[in-house]
Amino acid sequence: MSFIKKSIEVTYIDNSYGKSETKTKSFSTDDETLVTPHDVMKHIEEWRFDNGYQITSEINLDNFTLAHQE
Numbered sequence: 001m002s003f004i005k006k007s008i009e010v011t012y013i014d015n016s017y018g019k020s021e022t023k024t025k026s027f028s029t030d031d032e033t034l035v036t037p038h039d040v041m042k043h044i045e046e047w048r049f050d051n052g053y054q055i056t057s058e059i060n061l062d063n064f065t066l067a068h069q070e
Helices: 037-051
Strands: 003-014 021-028 065-069
Touching: 003 037, 021 037
Parallel strands: none
Antiparallel strands: 003 021, 003 065
């Protein structure tokens, strides 16, 4: 089965363990529960809120990268 994987990279500040580090994490629609970019964006917001991260990159639907997957 072939499909289009939509992914987005998020740059955020992690203030855990008394350090402030800038990190990048990738989120995509290849997870069964995240089937649309809107699902991914909702998941990112929940992830950010649950962990107290400060997102420094712009997150919008135009920033998704598309890749053909088998």
